[in-house]
Amino acid sequence: MILVTGATGLSGSAVIREFARQQTPVRTLVRSSAKAHDLELLPTVEVVEGDMLRPRTLADALSGVERVLLISSADQQMLETQCAFIDAARKAGVRHIVKFSGLNSALDSPFLFTRMHAEIERYLERSGLAWTHLRPSQFMQVYLREVPTIVAESALFLPMEDAKLAPVDVEDIAKAAFALLHTPGHEGKSYEMTGPEALSMTEIAEQISLAIGKTVRYVNISQVERKRALLAAGVPPYFADALDAQGSERRKGAEAVVHPETHATLQIRPTTFAEFALRHTAAFRGESGHFGVAWGMAQK
Ligand SMILES: NC(=O)c1ccc[n+]([C@@H]2O[C@H](COP(=O)([O-])OP(=O)(O)OC[C@H]3O[C@@H](n4cnc5c(N)ncnc54)[C@H](OP(=O)(O)O)[C@@H]3O)[C@@H](O)[C@H]2O)c1
Numbered sequence: 001m002i003l004v005t006g007a008t009g010l011s012g013s014a015v016i017r018e019f020a021r022q023q024t025p026v027r028t029l030v031r032s033s034a035k036a037h038d039l040e041l042l043p044t045v046e047v048v049e050g051d052m053l054r055p056r057t058l059a060d061a062l063s064g065v066e067r068v069l070l071i072s073s074a075d076q077q078m079l080e081t082q083c084a085f086i087d088a089a090r091k092a093g094v095r096h097i098v099k100f101s102g103l104n105s106a107l108d109s110p111f112l113f114t115r116m117h118a119e120i121e122r123y124l125e126r127s128g129l130a131w132t133h134l135r136p137s138q139f140m141q142v143y144l145r146e147v148p149t150i151v152a153e154s155a156l157f158l159p160m161e162d163a164k165l166a167p168v169d170v171e172d173i174a175k176a177a178f179a180l181l182h183t184p185g186h187e188g189k190s191y192e193m194t195g196p197e198a199l200s201m202t203e204i205a206e207q208i209s210l211a212i213g214k215t216v217r218y219v220n221i222s223q224v225e226r227k228r229a230l231l232a233a234g235v236p237p238y239f240a241d242a243l244d245a246q247g248s249e250r251r252k253g254a255e256a257v258v259h260p261e262t263h264a265t266l267q268i269r270p271t272t273f274a275e276f277a278l279r280h281t282a283a284f285r286g287e288s289g290h291f292g293v294a295w296g297m298a299q300k
Contacts (some may be wrong), residue, residue: 001064002181003094005029005052005085006071008036010141011100014174015069020044022178029061052085053077062092069177070124071100074113076238082120086127096130096187098180103137103192103255110249112242121190130187132180134262137194137255138167140276143204144283150208151286155217159226159247160201164256166194167204169271172263179266193262194255196270204273211277212284223247 004019006012007028019026020042027046030036036047048061052072068089072081082099089097101117109115117135124131146156176193180186199207205218221229223244230240249255263270282288 018174055088111246133190164198168195192259
């Protein structure tokens with residue numbers, strides 16, 4: 001049996017949809033089944049309640065599980081949450097954990113969550129379990145958080161100067177996770193995964209403009225202005241500080257590198273930002289919800 005955690009979230013739900021598309025059985029761990037009605041409707045999906053921070057609640061979820069895809073929220077408890085889960089998985093007899101991590105994972109990273117991902121990776125490597133690290137870049141889906149100003153002011157306000165990023169489609173990451181859980185030879189390996197192009201924010205605004213048929217400008221703002229906007233949107237101060245540090249690294253070009261190798265190795269066609277924007281035309285026009293990508297997701 002394969003268990004996927006974080007399945008009510010952005011990336012975990014995409015992974016579960018990939019299992020459903022492939023008509024492959026999977027078990028998901030959710031903190032509350034009240035949030036998992038959509039998952040329960042999928043025929044090959046078994047939903048089990050449990051909390052990764054409370055190992056005693058995990059017995060049913062981990063029973064008979066051989067492999068896990070480990071995802072949880074980027075929050076202050078991420079390190080504690082995932083390490084507690086790794087301990088519980090080892091005790092329950094799990095053999096292999098695929099850790100959903102982040103690009104440029106490093107213990108000395110200035111970005112809080114990249115640092116935490118690196119600490120969790122080390123913890124997993126020393127756990128005695130077989131491991132694989134999947135390290136995606138910025139999700140393309142995070143631009144859906146900018147819908148309010150795209151709609152109201154035809155502008156993307158970000159403090160990125162002319163730095164380039166290589167965002168990746170969460171649907172591509174879901175295909176990669178599925179492949180890593182179903183094909184041999186990935187144990188003890190790390191997979192960096194980006195989109196197929198490094199794009200400036202001006203180029204991203206152009207792709208959104210083309211998709212929605214209306215000009216959207218990129219407006220460079222200061223880090224201070226960005227932080228003020230994030231705090232006003234309800235983002236907790238620790239999270240806004242973390243994004244500050246991430247922004248500084250990105251402006252230095254830390255994420256301007258394209259890593260096509262994971263798509264190539266796993267035979268996944270890389271989705272371009274233009275294709276992503278076209279797929280989400282209605283959302284970028286403000287005509288539909290943007291499925292849980294609001295900043296509220298970061299507040300837990
Ligand atoms: N955003 C990016 O651009 C980006 C890029 C690379 C990597 N990442 C990494 O990707 C990961 C996932 O991000 P995401 O946006 O998909 O997260 P998300 O939407 O916030 O979802 C997190 C999931 O984890 C679950 N969870 C949290 N704590 C739990 C616990 N104690 N027990 C059981 N389940 C728990 C949440 O369940 P509930 O529904 O109960 O809260 C939710 O299903 C994060 O580690 C992040 O650092 C993000």
